[in-house]
Amino acid sequence: MEPKKDKDHEPECAKITPGLLKSRTGEFDLESILFLKLRSLGIYDLGCIGECINLERLDLSGNNITNVAPIASLRVLVVLNLSSNRISNLDPISSCESLQSLNLAGNLISSPDNLHPLKSLRTLESIRLKDNTHNYTNPVCKNSSYRNMLLEMFPHIKVLDGERVVGRGSDLYQLCKDIDDTIKANIFKNGQLPEVPDCKPWVEDGFWEIKRSNNAIVDEAYKQFNDVLHECRLLNSRASYAVSQTERTLCIKNQAKQYAV
Template sequence: MEPPGEKAGEGARVRVTPELLKGRSGEFALDSILLLQLRGLGLAELGCLGECLGLEWLDLSGNALTQLGPLASLRQLAVLNVANNLLTGLEPLAACESLRRLNVAGNLLATPGQLQCLAGLPGLQDLRLRDPLARLSNPLCASPTYGAAVRELLPRLRVIDGQRVTGRGSDFYQLCRDLDRSLGPGTGPAPPTATAQPWVEPGYWEARPARSGSILEEACRQFRHTLRECHDLDRQAQDLLGQAQRALDPEDAPSSFVF
């Protein structure tokens, strides 16, 4: 059974409608939708999707989209998957100021310059341009130096194609940059002292006999109790995540793409 979209006959362009969005989300008001999965519906036009102003998580993978215009109004959007579409540009995403994770593998992006529109997104940390497991890529990935070009263009990125960045966008780089800023211009090294001072008091590193007693036993008991609670919470979280995944992925739906 086809989802409620707008189709005018054979070969018609499938369009996002309020009925489709309400049916997929279970929400009555479009601006109340926080999470939306529209994967593999043959969508060619996003229609009224821009009215979902509270949307934070969106999966549009496996459709026939050629442009993302309506997404420009989604200022709360944090995670977006548009893998396996027909996109040649990402310009509307420049307005998605909360975007943190973006999957555009399997589209028609030909040059790193087409990612320039993402440079102003302060929170974008994770970008996927190719997904070997799903055999999805972009023409720009054919160049052996595309990774370096992307890192130069988007220095805030921490993960590219599922791999942690080791250059300018890494945690180490950010730490060094913050340290340089904290020192400020003209701040030189501290003047040397007459004699080097130890970091710890004398005898700090000497082995001490193991302590026993009610205090240590009580601390161990509380630690074990806390550990059991953590295990219980982990099991509960796994159960809830499994329920959510089953609700989002009906049995007859195609397998999802990597975010």
């Protein structure tokens, strides 16, 4: 699979060097680099990336990487994007003990066995092995029971392939579901509509809108966050509709009582 290139032309470089990192970040001390985007540069040698020991977010998507051994030094890494490369061995990533989000879509992972090293990552919340937007996948995804195997292997993840895992690991999802169920239950409680006080909208218009960052390194985090926001919008919409229907019914009942008198 040919790696997807950035819209802006990027000069290719085969190896990550201190000079490359300094020119792209403006940092002269590699340990000072916290966020790094090296997308679609033709990189196949990670070179000195292991010296950036304080890296928190790293985007290496769209390169020609096969060996990720230097990444083992990045113990505080939180978000790692390795999509559209040629990676099959994930053993070094097991040392990234702070990792929460890992994008491996568009690589050469052929079996669930290749993913076993990641089971030691207790903070891992999101794994992506396929991305339909860019038509990225892995050979393992062709297995009909692929999703179930991954959920059994990683019972605590909250997001798989960009989709929130329903009923697993997501306290926010369960909270929204409980609220939604309560609203539905109260509408028809004892066959009567409940008395509802005057209600204002939960949030102001535009509350759920967020401004996108120009930093492409956090794209994956935004993608996952927007999934949650979408669910919240739907919940807010259903709740507002239920409240308006209840108020309308109560108003009709009050009018009927007045006529009866």
